[in-house]
Amino acid sequence: MSTAATPAAPAASAGSEAGSPVFSVDGLWKVFGPKADRVPGDPELAALDPAGLRARTGCTAAVRDVSFDVRKGEVFVVMGLSGSGKSTLVRCLTRLIEPTAGTIAIDGEDVRAMDRARLRELRRHRAAMVFQHFGLLPHRTVLDNVAYGLEIQGMGKAQRRAKAAEVVAKVGLEGMEQRRPAQLSGGQRQRVGLARALVVDPEVLLFDEPFSALDPLIRRDMQEEVIRLHREERRTMVFITHDLNEALKLGDRIALMRDGRVVQLGTPEEIVGSPADDYVRDFVRDVPREQVLTVRTAMRPASAVEAAGSGPAVRPDATVSEAIEAVARAGGPARVLDEGRCLGVVDSDALLSVIAGTGRSAGTEQSAGTELSGEAV
Numbered sequence: 001m002s003t004a005a006t007p008a009a010p011a012a013s014a015g016s017e018a019g020s021p022v023f024s025v026d027g028l029w030k031v032f033g034p035k036a037d038r039v040p041g042d043p044e045l046a047a048l049d050p051a052g053l054r055a056r057t058g059c060t061a062a063v064r065d066v067s068f069d070v071r072k073g074e075v076f077v078v079m080g081l082s083g084s085g086k087s088t089l090v091r092c093l094t095r096l097i098e099p100t101a102g103t104i105a106i107d108g109e110d111v112r113a114m115d116r117a118r119l120r121e122l123r124r125h126r127a128a129m130v131f132q133h134f135g136l137l138p139h140r141t142v143l144d145n146v147a148y149g150l151e152i153q154g155m156g157k158a159q160r161r162a163k164a165a166e167v168v169a170k171v172g173l174e175g176m177e178q179r180r181p182a183q184l185s186g187g188q189r190q191r192v193g194l195a196r197a198l199v200v201d202p203e204v205l206l207f208d209e210p211f212s213a214l215d216p217l218i219r220r221d222m223q224e225e226v227i228r229l230h231r232e233e234r235r236t237m238v239f240i241t242h243d244l245n246e247a248l249k250l251g252d253r254i255a256l257m258r259d260g261r262v263v264q265l266g267t268p269e270e271i272v273g274s275p276a277d278d279y280v281r282d283f284v285r286d287v288p289r290e291q292v293l294t295v296r297t298a299m300r301p302a303s304a305v306e307a308a309g310s311g312p313a314v315r316p317d318a319t320v321s322e323a324i325e326a327v328a329r330a331g332g333p334a335r336v337l338d339e340g341r342c343l344g345v346v347d348s349d350a351l352l353s354v355i356a357g358t359g360r361s362a363g364t365e366q367s368a369g370t371e372l373s374g375e376a377v
């Protein structure tokens with residue numbers, strides 16, 4: 001299947017090409033400082049740690065040799081501590097920051113080769129950014145703030161207002177169309193920022209720590225909003241956060257950054273269940289494993305008798321926490337059923353050992369299965 005898409009590919013088309021890359025990033029570097037260009041190509045300089053590089057050259061490598069794909073329809077989270085390079089990396093995707101080396105493609109098109117007009121179109125139509133400081137126009141109403149992107153595109157007033165009203169309702173601000181930003185709460189303002197990015201129907205939404213200034217309850221509301229929008233539209237999203245819980249909650253996959261490098265790229269389950277190194281292990285140490293790891297991690301092969309049984313059943317993507325409930329309620333093992341196929345069995349010992357961190361690692365799946373009928377919970 002071709003991965004080429006029209007510049008303003010509608011979200012509805014995203015599902016048909018699920019899994020193909022929207023952004024492809026290869027060997028990306030961003031070095032700040034004098035004669036930054038020489039760093040990526042010089043193996044000796046490229047191998048220095050941040051302090052060493054700074055001492056030797058006066059440069060900071062904010063992004064170091066990073067490669068990844070953002071797949072169509074996924075929420076791709078870039079996570080890391082302050083200064084790890086998240087914002088620089090995501091700004092490089094649309095060249096809000098010019099990369100020093102490496103390649104970036106969107107739907108196969110070379111972003112680094114784009115001229116100014118094409119770049120403008122990329123930022124306005126294809127990859128819209130939602131910022132933490134949403135930069136709303138204070139004298140404009142909510143409706144006109146949202147319609148602003150369409151105005152820039154040259155859309156007529158009636159049409160852009162109608163479209164803006166639709167998106168204002170979609171983000172839960174119905175009835176507030178005529179308010180000005182100063183008359184809104186922080187969470188509501190963030191919704192306007194989100195609506196403003198959504199109204200141009202971009203192929204990808206880029207979120208730069210959009211919720212970090214919000215209080216915890218409003219933040220949770222906004223996270224739910226993003227999950228809902230993603231579920232409804234399957235729009236591709238790249239989401240920067242330094243908050244591990246937010247990353248685990250929102251991300252289909254997470255790129256964990258440290259000192260400009262991606263130290264691990266994987267699903268929440270892979271990152272929590274199989275940390276790539278001690279840094280990641282330490283990072284995820286306090287995560288409640290039972291809420292992230294799934295029964296795939298905990299199950300063992302089923303005997304023929306167990307597979308044919310009629311006891312409780314759980315889906316393979318059910319969390320360990322959900323499985324504990326099912327097993328506790330039934331007082332015995334539960335079958336793991338995938339569309340009627342028995343993939344294995346989970347029992348209380350296996351579930352406990354996942355919580356204790358002594359179980360099998362994430363991502364290893366049972367391949368054998370038995371066709372069975374049954375409802376998985």
Ligand SMILES: Nc1ncnc2c1ncn2[C@@H]1O[C@H](COP(=O)(O)OP(=O)(O)OP(=O)(O)O)[C@@H](O)[C@H]1O
Nearest residue numbers: 032060062080081082083084085086087088089242
């Ligand atoms: N314009 C610049 N000039 C020099 N150094 C920079 C510049 N912008 C960023 N840096 C440095 O690059 C590194 C990565 O910064 P970046 O803002 O990408 O990190 P971040 O992970 O997004 O941090 P935060 O969570 O605090 O926003 C930091 O060491 C930062 O000081």
